[in-house]
Amino acid sequence: MNSMQWSIATCSLGGSLEEKLIAIAQAGFQAVEIYEEDIAGFMGTSKELRALAEDLGLKIVALQPIRDYEAMPEPHRTQNRERSERWFDLMEELGVNLTYVCSNTSPLAIKDPELIAADLYELAERASKRGIRVGYEALSWARWVKDWPQAWEIVRKVGHPFLGIVLDSFHCFVRRNPVQDISHLPPEKIFLVQLSDAPQLEMDPKALSRHHRVMPGQGDWEIKNFVYSILASGYNGVFSLEIFNEWLREAPPAFVAEDGIRSLKYLFDQLGLLVPSLPQGGRVQDFAFIEIVAEEDDLRELKFLLDTLGFRPECRHPVLEDELWSSGKARILLRLFDDESTSSREAPSIVGMGIEVGSSSSLAARTRELGLTLLTKNSGTGFLGVEWVGGTKLYFCDLAVEGIYGFPNLHLGLHCTRSSRGIERGSRHSPSITRVDHLTNIVPRWELYHWILIYKALLAFEVDAPVEIFDPYGLFYSRSLRSRGSLVRIALNTTEGLRTHTSHFLRSLGHAGIEHVAFLTDDIFHLAELSTKNGLPTLRIPSSYYRVLPARFNLPSHEVERLEAFNILYDKTLDGGEFFHFYTSSVGGRFFFEVVERRKGYAGYGAVNTAIRVNAQLYDVRFREKESSPNERLV
């Protein structure tokens, strides 16, 4: 084991072993750990399995694991010796020379380091006769040996050349084990390194592992530091992803395997160890525009709605119906639905988002290196880009080209003109929407980690702590992502329930998508007043909300009355940050807009008002469409 190799354990993917191995090889791995249960379920002989791996160019670096082995009372101790011989038989058939013992979880396990050492010595001795090396891994939920320093102390004492330690970042971080000390280990005694990550959730290790354990970069731990310490020891062997999480099993195996390569590339690139290193990509500066597709009626409704919010048409396509509407830096590209150009996606939908970047070509290169589907300039708006959440598109708009929305705007192929259309403004310094504040990506549960990784690895976004939010019919889970400088903010939401608004959105669309866009203003009251006067269909918030609000936030009554007059919701943080927001009715039942004002550094999204908003939306739909209650039973 002389040069660094990337591997993934088959237990990290769903499907049959054959499907898994194919996906792993196609994603670009050259090594794999095979999990005991996957071998047991393989439809073929050992010989066929060995041949399959060889054909796919995959080296089987380990068969894993040997469970509940060491320090058992008799007769289990003797039986364990016997069964380990059968395990070695299998390893020989498959031509694999590394396995490992996970520290004992059995209630019968004896708390006796001497006995553990004796059993491991004996095991290593027998393994050595077959040229097999045995690792010992501290499992965070084991009976006695939960921490790697304990495991190491035993391995060191045993001193057998065929016995080493297996280090796993999950167990290490979840138990808050010392990471830096790893660098003092003799590298030849580290037989295998396993990598995984997890979000910052308080949970017992096993529950965290089963439901939330993820790939490096998909969680919140500093896996970089772990790898750094490993490398500092002089270790230069296999780094293997081992993630036993139900949601990774739900995803298609190719999807998970590709995320695995992406995760490792991102991790090792951050450490300066990827050769060649990833193209820089450059900093994401701001939103450039939002792209919406609609059929004619919806388009008319949309334009009316944007008009009441103070948006004005800025450019128009010389031939097509496409128009760019703007208010301050907020820009909406409205496109007429067209079967040919918009594929099978149903209108109306928010189908794309442009972001201002330092160098679109550099970001495009990074996109390719991270294995994502690059969109060429011919494939839509004339910008480079990448396929994004639920088949939407993310466009890279060069900052370098001064005024990408200057007149004329060549990129969008639009003919730009100052518009004279629209309503009269109330004053010269009319209140206005200044920019896009954030938007919401709704994804199925199994896609959550995928998008966290991509926002981080491709765009260098930062991630806020995970939040769980009750909606009237369940609970959803949200991670907020933001560009450096926080000008581009994305709320990434998912759910496990089937009746949350998040779930309804996914079902109605058939896949992930963008649920809403929030615009920023610096005078929400004035804007709401004008917009309402001009006929904006705002979402009606129940008056009861404004009875409860003073009991939540000690607001003076005249302030509450103003909020109520315009259906504005409110939140306040302990350090005085304030958030004001109102919603429009939904467009075609598919998406909606929000207008927000942030004061004194409020950085959230008004989650406290989510259930109120969702109930109001349901009421709105029922009221408008006279539909029946959504109380259908779901399975």
Next chain:
Amino acid sequence: MNSMQWSIATCSLGGSLEEKLIAIAQAGFQAVEIYEEDIAGFMGTSKELRALAEDLGLKIVALQPIRDYEAMPEPHRTQNRERSERWFDLMEELGVNLTYVCSNTSPLAIKDPELIAADLYELAERASKRGIRVGYEALSWARWVKDWPQAWEIVRKVGHPFLGIVLDSFHCFVRRNPVQDISHLPPEKIFLVQLSDAPQLEMDPKALSRHHRVMPGQGDWEIKNFVYSILASGYNGVFSLEIFNEWLREAPPAFVAEDGIRSLKYLFDQLGLLVPSLPQGGRVQDFAFIEIVAEEDDLRELKFLLDTLGFRPECRHPVLEDELWSSGKARILLRLFDDESTSSREAPSIVGMGIEVGSSSSLAARTRELGLTLLTKNSGTGFLGVEWVGGTKLYFCDLAVEGIYGFPNLHLGLHCTRSSRGIERGSRHSPSITRVDHLTNIVPRWELYHWILIYKALLAFEVDAPVEIFDPYGLFYSRSLRSRGSLVRIALNTTEGLRTHTSHFLRSLGHAGIEHVAFLTDDIFHLAELSTKNGLPTLRIPSSYYRVLPARFNLPSHEVERLEAFNILYDKTLDGGEFFHFYTSSVGGRFFFEVVERRKGYAGYGAVNTAIRVNAQLYDVRFREKESSPNERLV
């Protein structure tokens, strides 16, 4: 508050406040706690809300809660005083005279019992001027006051007549607080008692609460003891269900409210305090029969399959095609699918299950008292019964009527006769299936707790510890239920994922159902040999499984060869219990049979082999139907 009342908090249900209150009243509650967010989302005025509650005959016993109130630094302390006045305003509008403070969770909360006491005194003093009483509740995830004895110590010291304690079984049990000591509290200082339960899972309190907190009887805690201690204090006021769980919100509100009444009836009946008490119901003795409906082709296949397993037709309906097949005590009632009698259920399906009971009429009375839908003798097989999982039927078969399957069997309307049909047996003492071992109920996640409660409350079943099991495409959650004496065993399974076999089953059926029936034999090898010879289509287990098995259990090779010859799976416990099981191919892609042999007290279900079995079933389906891979993406 002089007489015991049952209440439920509106946060325990999904939907709008109006929907919740209607469901709560219709289920039979006379009292309700209203949650702050539900008021805020109410589509109407305070006056209308008050009138709605009055019209429904619901007393609003509390508005809840006041959060993050006590021991805050300025300016929050002053602001909290102000906002509490607005809360009291609202309470007056609604005519409610009880509220409570949940112990502070804010990171700013000051650790100072004196300050907490001072703030609560001041709050109670102001409340008292309006005739409002204030409770103080220790929240298990609060910053400082996590345990009721801490909260009580503060309330006692304050000594204000308008300040009392609120006791909640969830926080008490999750923090392992002393339960018996509650009996020493002065009853007039207990302002409210909240009840909930939870399964035995290791998890931090907040995560447990959000995802798993349930009604009394749906979890594993001894809520009886809690109530007993409360009553021993002399308290005789409101007992309120407060369960803030995402899955209860997903369920229809009427469903949850009815479970609430059922839960309280069961709980107080166990304490001898329900008037009138529940009819005994009597002990469930054994399986009586399994009812299957199929169309002609499937029926033929089924009969062939049962024949190869040694079942023989025992009775036949004089007019219809119905037949009762049996082997030992295992009996299968086969019915020809008939649009009229079988409603809209699609054939083939396992549509019912008969159980032997002490007194069907007593159990029928208990069924009615627990608010379940009783089936009269005319509605199917001629037995009393109850609507069961996913619209299946559970029939009550009297033990008292000697030989319910005697000749002739009047109940089933079948004409019984010894059959001369079928294959020749190999020997006089031929191996055979002796009885039904267990069956699997698969339910949507939100129905899980409902069925646990009903199995316990109606049938006095016991519940094993919760188990999480990986399947090839995710994870499912299982609770095993068993009658006293363990003759009737049910594995109750659910899943949150969308690609597990559990989820596929639910989607294919459109609702909950019975996935498989396992038969018991005392000589599985002999039975498998004969059945296979007679053409039984068994599920093929990959040979790899038999390569891995010796490494799992140290089995001698001749034993492994025998297992492999008949596709038998194997498990063994630490104390030597052994489990042997094989599966049939599925019938019409809808359900399948299992044959099991248990040795030396093995009490489980071979969960270790689940992924192997599911993979083999998928392979079987693909092989037989040449279908494409199930890798479609799901949202």
